[in-house]
Amino acid sequence: MAGSFGNGEISDADLAAGLQGAIVKEDSKDSKVWEEYLENIMKKRGKEWIGLYNECRMLNG
Known part of the structure; x- marks a missing residue:
């Protein structure tokens, strides 16, 4: 989402949130x-x- 709606850069926090949501149910x-x-x-x-x-x-x- 940060790549599209934020400043255009994906941070470690953005990536961590995506991984967490995909892996931990x-x-x-x-x-x-x-x-x-x-x-x-x-x-x-x-x-x-x-x-x-x-x-x-x-x-x-």
Whole structure:
């Protein structure tokens, strides 16, 4: 949405919100699996991914 209605740039927060909405549904298992992915995969991808990782962690709470 930010690409069309915002300033034209998609931020880490925008991408994190989209991922969270697509992956985590009402089942608490979804949240746990997403959290495990964040910690075991995304966190280890390096400094280019740290902004997205942080935004995803904040949303997953």
